Amino acid sequence: AQKVTQAQTEISVVEKEDVTLDCVYETRDTTYYLFWYKQPPSGELVFLIRRNSFDEQNEISGRYSWNFQKSTSSFNFTITASQVVDSAVYFCALSEFKDSGYSTLTFGKGTMLLVSP
């Protein structure tokens, strides 16, 4: 069965610190996708990134970067120079290909990031 583990339940940092959120996954699919979502206090999940299992290049978007390592089944997310607005719950998710021919997402339990001034 699919599984996504976010071992860090809660992380607290001070503004301008770098922080890495860990994500480890298990899957039997040979082709799959990995995702990160952000859930600010308002509650709506915001899509951050989607990654194909064949693309192991790291990605950078502003202060955000993602490190995908297939050998260790990890897809970690780093925020550089954190800001108070980064405070949120972050979810890692893994696609699961169903017998119906469609895919669903399996989510980790989330990591709450608290950035204090």
Add this chain to the structure above:
Amino acid sequence: DVKVTQSSRYLVKRTGEKVFLECVQDMDHENMFWYRQDPGLGLRLIYFSYDVKMKEKGDIPEGYSVSREKKERFSLILESASTNQTSMYLCASSRVRDRRGDTQYFGPGTRLTVL
């Protein structure tokens, strides 16, 4: 812009009531999903639909049913609400571009309390 709306942000119902949660997307997406989110458990899939009138059970379908009569609307139904269904309910939709893993876009959520 991607837009998924849910009928209520907050809802309070009594045990035994029939509850309807509505979700509408305006992006012509084929797939729609219902999740519930509970502290410490993350998001768990209740049901999803890949076409009008087509549905498939997720991980926790017990106590729920769904309806999709039109492409843009996906309803979650609690036939007889119970206190253990108190939760945050999130709706999502996705366009079918790669069946191996499409991006899902989420609505703002409905916080349901069953008394």
